[in-house]
Amino acid sequence: MQKLWTTFVKDARLSYQGIYFYMEIGMAIMFVLVMLFAVPENFDRTQTFYALVEIEALKGELSELVVDGGDYQVELVDSRPALEQALAANRSAAGIHVRLEGQRPVLDLVLQGHESESMKALLRSTFEGAMASQLPGYVNRTTVVSLESTPARLSDRVNILPIYLVINVAFMGLFIIAAYVFLDKEEGVIKAFAVAPVQVWHYLVSKIMIMALMAVVVSTIVVISLVGFRINYPLLILVILTFNVFGSVLGLLITSFFDSMTKAMGALFFTIFVLMFGGFSYFMPWFSPAWIRLLPSYPMIFSFRELLLEQGDVAYVLRNVGLFMALSLLLFIYTNYRFKKTLTV
Structure with missing residues (x-):
């Protein structure tokens, strides 16, 4: 252990004299500033509708019915040219024109042209239902059953944080540790382990420890700045360490197959692209096929999300910590074998 500590201290001094650590700090500060001053706490999801209603009896009812949903805003206009002018000024809005044809009310949707067929069908059914509900004898027989009465959710600003943490903890670590290793290869440091008294695994663990320390410092600064102290920080640090070790070991394994950063770039980029x-x-929960749920990034992202929730699923987080610890150990054993085998590469 003394040799490992000596190797770590030496590598840490060299690493933190370089530019990578300060690049990480700089990027973290920029991210925090953007999140605090450019990204709102919650985005405005209100959908605006401009309505030309020629049936006097429906004006108040239609407006009140839709506005009561909370996510809609209806603005009444008094002519078709005014409706089209309002839509031209607000390209995210939609328009409706309710008129009489004979003795029957007719609904015309006036859209921008970029709406999908499913969105058109949803808008049509929404307003047709609103009109039908005003008919005499109408009875609403629709029942709504929610699997979660009050599902927990993060603010829109904090909701971005799990993605950033996975990128910073796992993906950036994968790249930076590869850069450190290839720099050592160019300087002949790794070849020296063939005759040095220090074992190869000391060198590998030393690099992993450096990356883990960097990840904890940078990620904790970001989380405290955006979330404060309301979350379980000991568990957060454990998760950061676990996921960073996995990313670092994966990066080391990839570097063992190449002799320069240039040759390894394709494999590194492909790995990150898949992850x-x-x-x-x-961001799209309805798109979660089995092959995506098997990717390491999937449980990483959702583990950070559970940590940031006020009453997150701690058991889920701990299961993933145990899983990635086991995977990291297996990968490290094989990576150590690869480095021993390729000391002269």
């Missing part, structure tokens, strides 16, 4: 698919399911 990024976990973010799609995070």
Whole structure:
């Protein structure tokens, strides 16, 4: 252990004299500033509708019915040109024109042209239902059953944080540790382990410890700045360490197959590209096929999300910590074997 500590201290001094650590700090500060001053706490999701209603009896009822939903805002206009002018000024809005044709009310949707067929059908059914509800004898037989009465959610600002943490903890660590290793290869440091009394695994663990320390410092600064002290920080640090070790070991394994950063770039980029698919399911929960849920990034992202929730699923987080610890150990054993085998590469 003394040799490992000596190797770590030496590597730490060299690493923190370089530019990578300060780049990480600088990027973290920029991220915090953007999140605090450019990203609102919650985005405005209110959908605006401009309505031309020629049936006097429906004006008040239609407006009140839709506004009561909370996510809609209806503005009444007095002519078709005014409706089209309002839509031209607000390209995210939609328009409706309610008129009489004979003795029957007719609904015309006036849209921007970029709406999908499913969105058109949703808008049509929404307003047709609103009109039908005003008919004599109408009875609403629709029942709504929610699996979660009050599902927990993060603010829109904090909701971005799990993606950043996974990128910073796992993906950036994968790249930076590769850069450190290839720099040592160019300087002949790794070849020296063939005759040095220090074992190869000392060198590998030393690099992993440096990356873990960097990840804890940078990620904790960001989380405290955006969330404060309301979360379980000991568990957060454990998760950061676990996921960072996995990313670092994966980066070391990839570097063992190449002799320069240039040759390894393709494999590194491809690995990160594949892992990024976990973010799609995070922002689009309806798109979560089995192959995406098997990607390491998927449980990483959702573990950070559970940590940031006020009453998150701690058991889920701990299961993932145990899983990634086991995976990291297996990968490290094989990585150590690869480095011993390629000392002269």
